[in-house]
Amino acid sequence: AQKVTQAQxxxxxxxxEDVTLDCVYETRDTTYYLFWYKQPPSGELVFLIRRxxxxxxxxxxxxxxxxxxxxxxxxxxxxxxxxxxxxxxxxCALSDGNNNDMRFGAGTRLTVKP
Amino acid sequence: xxxxxxxxxxxVMGMTNKKSLxxxxxxxxxAMYWYKQSAKKPLELMFVYNxxxxxxxxxxxxxxxxxxxxxxxxxxxxxxxxxxxxxLYLCASAPGETTYGYTFGSGTRLTVV
Numbered sequence: 222a223q224k225v226t227q228a229q230x231x232x233x234x235x236x237x238e239d240v241t242l243d244c245v246y247e248t249r250d251t252t253y254y255l256f257w258y259k260q261p262p263s264g265e266l267v268f269l270i271r272r273x274x275x276x277x278x279x280x281x282x283x284x285x286x287x288x289x290x291x292x293x294x295x296x297x298x299x300x301x302x303x304x305x306x307x308x309x310x311x312x313c314a315l316s317d318g319n320n321n322d323m324r325f326g327a328g329t330r331l332t333v334k335p
Numbered sequence: 336x337x338x339x340x341x342x343x344x345x346x347v348m349g350m351t352n353k354k355s356l357x358x359x360x361x362x363x364x365x366a367m368y369w370y371k372q373s374a375k376k377p378l379e380l381m382f383v384y385n386x387x388x389x390x391x392x393x394x395x396x397x398x399x400x401x402x403x404x405x406x407x408x409x410x411x412x413x414x415x416x417x418x419x420x421x422x423l424y425l426c427a428s429a430p431g432e433t434t435y436g437y438t439f440g441s442g443t444r445l446t447v448v
Contacts, residue, residue, distance in 0.1 A: 266439040325378040
């Protein structure tokens with residue numbers, strides 16, 4: 222069975238601090254996809270990144286970076302120099318490639334204080 | 336704007352009312368989804384449609400009735416709801432092929448009184 226665990230329910234940081242959101246997943250599939258979504262107060266989930274199981278390269282996009290480690294089944298997300306606009310709920314998700322079966326973690330609520 | 340539009344944004348309804356939520360996408364996606372997001376709970380998949388055909392009903396009570404008249408539109412018909420059905424209902428769409436992720440709408444915040 223597939224499962225995604227985001228152990229951090231809520232994180233609060235002060236602006237300009239770096240923050241890492243943890244994501245641990247479980248799957249028996251050899252091919253799978255990992256995602257991060259951001260849910261701002263407006264409600265919609267905004268796609269941030271997709272990573273497939275064969276690509277363990279870390280990725281950086283501006284202040285965002287992702288660390289994918291198959292050995293520990295983790296796909297952690299780091300925001301560098303956080304800003305107030307980063308305040309949102311962040312979801313990690315796992316899919317086996319079948320669009321009918323995407324599992325979401327419980328989400329981490331990030332609050333960035335000025 | 337994500338390309339997936341949900342209406343209404345907010346809805347308050349009594350337990351005896353009948354209402355419908357609407358979702359529309361013009362992204363050319365073939366798969367559409369309804370998710371329920373309750374406070375302090377993970378996202379719950381409710382229904383999946385692929386090419387207008389329902390391919391999954393995730394043990395959802397019959398007071399929720401989906402309808403997908405075409406690949407661009409998805410409805411969720413509501414009747415005799417309970418207060419615990421109050422939640423954010425999110426619609427999403429996807430290309431329907433290998434997983435490129437979903438595109439979500441902004442959701443409908445439903446309150447059942």
